[in-house]
Amino acid sequence: MNLRTFTLGMLTTFGFAWVFAVVLPFFKTRELTxxxxxEVADGKTDMYFPKRTGQVVNGAKVYAQNGCYVCHTQVVRPTYAGNDIHRDGWAGFKLDPDRGDTRRETNVFDYMGEDFAQIGVMRIGEDLSNVGSRYEKLAIDHNTKQKEALGDAWNDTMKVTPQELLYEHLDNPRKVLSMRWSTCPSFHFMFEDKKHASSHPIPKPEARSLVAYLLSMKKNDAVPASMNYSPVKPAQK
Ligand code: HEC
Incomplete structure (x- = not known):
């Protein structure tokens, strides 16, 4: 082999990978239409616009600064690439009490409003695409269980909110005995040193925006049938 074939071989090998992994995806997602x-498949004709509320921009910054993306992904993979849709709560819920099956794959619009699409580096912890809906359900389940256990001794001041549960987790992921194995780092520096009388951690502003961001993560709104790959995709005509 001479230098010429070697160089050409290298260029072809890396060039192909570069074209398919960088150039084509860039042009495909650069300008979103x-x-x-x-009307027939969805029953309405508006433009699709993802709904998100919360301090998305500030919270995304705290998320990036603290390296959450190293261990947490934000992408519900298409089923040909993995089994995400079928992990309940990851892609939405199979049996949402109000809306039925809300599971769907991630689409490019899911990152609107953020400077970076924080799709993540590794999946050491859970995928967080729908962590907002999971924590809302967690709080409801927790309150229902407490209410049943306590009976008349229960009152509404004992209710926990999804925010409080997330603060607890970020302050000390190993607080509960069954979670002593957790390798999610403690972000105690985002909380005041003293605690509420009820022993809940008191968040500093960065914890507030981070939690608002996490609770905004509900990527389960109905998308147009043309980009819906969920198991209950409406029939397209
Ligand atoms: C070193 C890897 C690592 C980093 C960095 C990390 N986590 Fe985690 N995280 C985990 C693991 C592992 C779990 C699963 C165990 C658990 O629930 O505590 C987890 C669980 C969680 C959960 C619970 C998810 C659920 O659905 O129950 C939340 C919320 C969370 N992490 C948020 C964060 C946030 C926010 C950051 C950044 C401020 C972060 N994590 C950084 C590893 C990590």
Missing amino acids: PVYFN
């Missing part, structure tokens, strides 16, 4: 609902 709006997707419209289809």
